[in-house]
Amino acid sequence: MSETPIRFGIIGCADIARKVSRAITLAPNATLYAIGSRSLEKAKAFAASNGFPPQVKVYGSYEAVLDDPDVDAVYVPLPTSLHVRWAVLVAQKKKHMLLEKPVALNVAEFDVITKACEANGVQFMDGTMWMHNPRTAKMREYLSDAQRFGQLKLINTCVSFGSDPDFLKNDIRVKPDLDGLGALGDAGWYCIRAILWAANYELPKSVKALHGPVLNEVGVILSCGASLYWEDGKVATFHCSFLSNLTMDITAIGEKGTLHVHDFIIPFQEKEASFSLGSETGFTELVTGWVPLPSKHTVTTDIPQEAHMVKEFSHLVRTIKNNGSKPENKWPTISRKTQLVLNAVKESIEKSFEPVQIPS
Amino acid sequence: MSETPIRFGIIGCADIARKVSRAITLAPNATLYAIGSRSLEKAKAFAASNGFPPQVKVYGSYEAVLDDPDVDAVYVPLPTSLHVRWAVLVAQKKKHMLLEKPVALNVAEFDVITKACEANGVQFMDGTMWMHNPRTAKMREYLSDAQRFGQLKLINTCVSFGSDPDFLKNDIRVKPDLDGLGALGDAGWYCIRAILWAANYELPKSVKALHGPVLNEVGVILSCGASLYWEDGKVATFHCSFLSNLTMDITAIGEKGTLHVHDFIIPFQEKEASFSLGSETGFTELVTGWVPLPSKHTVTTDIPQEAHMVKEFSHLVRTIKNNGSKPENKWPTISRKTQLVLNAVKESIEKSFEPVQIPS
Numbered sequence: 001m002s003e004t005p006i007r008f009g010i011i012g013c014a015d016i017a018r019k020v021s022r023a024i025t026l027a028p029n030a031t032l033y034a035i036g037s038r039s040l041e042k043a044k045a046f047a048a049s050n051g052f053p054p055q056v057k058v059y060g061s062y063e064a065v066l067d068d069p070d071v072d073a074v075y076v077p078l079p080t081s082l083h084v085r086w087a088v089l090v091a092q093k094k095k096h097m098l099l100e101k102p103v104a105l106n107v108a109e110f111d112v113i114t115k116a117c118e119a120n121g122v123q124f125m126d127g128t129m130w131m132h133n134p135r136t137a138k139m140r141e142y143l144s145d146a147q148r149f150g151q152l153k154l155i156n157t158c159v160s161f162g163s164d165p166d167f168l169k170n171d172i173r174v175k176p177d178l179d180g181l182g183a184l185g186d187a188g189w190y191c192i193r194a195i196l197w198a199a200n201y202e203l204p205k206s207v208k209a210l211h212g213p214v215l216n217e218v219g220v221i222l223s224c225g226a227s228l229y230w231e232d233g234k235v236a237t238f239h240c241s242f243l244s245n246l247t248m249d250i251t252a253i254g255e256k257g258t259l260h261v262h263d264f265i266i267p268f269q270e271k272e273a274s275f276s277l278g279s280e281t282g283f284t285e286l287v288t289g290w291v292p293l294p295s296k297h298t299v300t301t302d303i304p305q306e307a308h309m310v311k312e313f314s315h316l317v318r319t320i321k322n323n324g325s326k327p328e329n330k331w332p333t334i335s336r337k338t339q340l341v342l343n344a345v346k347e348s349i350e351k352s353f354e355p356v357q358i359p360s
Numbered sequence: 361m362s363e364t365p366i367r368f369g370i371i372g373c374a375d376i377a378r379k380v381s382r383a384i385t386l387a388p389n390a391t392l393y394a395i396g397s398r399s400l401e402k403a404k405a406f407a408a409s410n411g412f413p414p415q416v417k418v419y420g421s422y423e424a425v426l427d428d429p430d431v432d433a434v435y436v437p438l439p440t441s442l443h444v445r446w447a448v449l450v451a452q453k454k455k456h457m458l459l460e461k462p463v464a465l466n467v468a469e470f471d472v473i474t475k476a477c478e479a480n481g482v483q484f485m486d487g488t489m490w491m492h493n494p495r496t497a498k499m500r501e502y503l504s505d506a507q508r509f510g511q512l513k514l515i516n517t518c519v520s521f522g523s524d525p526d527f528l529k530n531d532i533r534v535k536p537d538l539d540g541l542g543a544l545g546d547a548g549w550y551c552i553r554a555i556l557w558a559a560n561y562e563l564p565k566s567v568k569a570l571h572g573p574v575l576n577e578v579g580v581i582l583s584c585g586a587s588l589y590w591e592d593g594k595v596a597t598f599h600c601s602f603l604s605n606l607t608m609d610i611t612a613i614g615e616k617g618t619l620h621v622h623d624f625i626i627p628f629q630e631k632e633a634s635f636s637l638g639s640e641t642g643f644t645e646l647v648t649g650w651v652p653l654p655s656k657h658t659v660t661t662d663i664p665q666e667a668h669m670v671k672e673f674s675h676l677v678r679t680i681k682n683n684g685s686k687p688e689n690k691w692p693t694i695s696r697k698t699q700l701v702l703n704a705v706k707e708s709i710e711k712s713f714e715p716v717q718i719p720s
Contacts, residue, residue: 153520210595227587239613244513245615245617253604254604258604260609260622268654269653270644
């Protein structure tokens, strides 16, 4: 039984909306329905340069998208500082919402947004695409395997990309009034989400920023790191940066296993993604080699991970529409935990690297 | 012109001596000359079970090896707590010395050992084998490449191996009176050396242990970590552990490049070793893939890395013997820096994770 695809509106013409609009057209249960920008010309140009089908409605304001009764769901790629204002309106207009990360500047704002979603019965999901790559489920299976991986002991994530002078001067992610969380909100969001994902979303008990964060002249973080500590002794460290070469690593080490992935946010290639596993690894007799060798696993996918995201989101929306059921709580829950840890890291930086306790 | 091989004596029958005695036979400029144990029977059994050639002298004491005038160099695989006593004697007997790591329990002991070497004109080298793998030089070349790697920003190293209950109860590395530095002295030595190696042996200005080290019931470290900070903003983190699956990672991230190696201490296989490099990595147009993809580099070797170590050491000894020149200072220098940082981490753990300044 084929169902009507979920009709998406997009508010804003950010670069990332190019990729997500394509994903909406690739997802089997979603359709690109409308785009709105503060300027009609900009919206038209965006639609044209990204090959939008002619039937896609083009609006000269965000409100027009939200007021269109045929729009089921809205994708919000606006700068973080605008999230609370627009996301609340999206929810009030009873539109389901895919919201770019970082979701908010702080947990209080985050809660305003998700409470509005709850009050209006709309699905919330943040735009962390890698969560939806089929590879991610495969890696999670391994981490949950008591025999092959065992108890998780250590997680390290590194996310960085090199920025040109134009980015460091003009990108919204270095502007205190736009994406004020800088590299922590962008690259760091991924680091923290990956750590929580590996820890099965158990929150750490405390967080401590590493020394030496790099800030720009208006105080936005360009590079920082932190260590995270759990009650059971698990430890995590991460580094996020706009100032070094492209790196997207998760290393997770358990009592019995080791997971490595080097492209967890954006796979090296669109249609396949790999990771490497070691399990109960020992040495050859004279300690001159490893037994067994780590194994490489590749997961292929017919549609890119961002289309999987749209598909999963649209499936949830369809279920709500068909059954009148409540939105899936998993997505706002893990999103909030990410925001909570992220802001704890920021607080630790502001408090001269003191440990910050995470309320459990 | 073929020269007389350097004649090695070994004092002690530690497991690691099996691998190094084989390396001595494999190195083209070295020969296995004598082995001594506190018990003649034990020495004989060790020689027999490791296929020593019949001409190798077998002694019932360490002193006998040191007193043999035909022994040029001594390999010392004794527990760390015995190093200062025996290493000083080795030097006083004018034997060149390959000493297992960790070199000493603290920097003061370290200096006693290397001062004895200096006073007696003998070459000192610690037993950090991976330094001598041809792969290491190749990786170093990349890290030094201003175009492909640029300024070093971040180093993360993880070294762990899972231990069975017997190891955790009986191994010398968990005994406060034998290898009192535990996992920090063993796995952590490698982490710190790798970090210093990547930083071109520039010492960090400060070191701070991570929270949550695991100690056994007699206070020996089974697992710990630290962050290291340099004047220029470089940051490093490491984790070392006896309590998780075998992992031997270096991740080094520069302004323009990323290096990954997952088997830096013991290559997966004896005769070849790989690493992976990214340089000026960007994304495809829609940010759905990486351009260029990281590249894998494999370095083959005719003799194992520990034989390269013996070869390099023997070459230095031969040069001293032939020319009456001074010992090469590089090896004790980097060894001392490793010891210095290692003990600073220990001090930070003892001082409740306070930062410890490193004298420059």
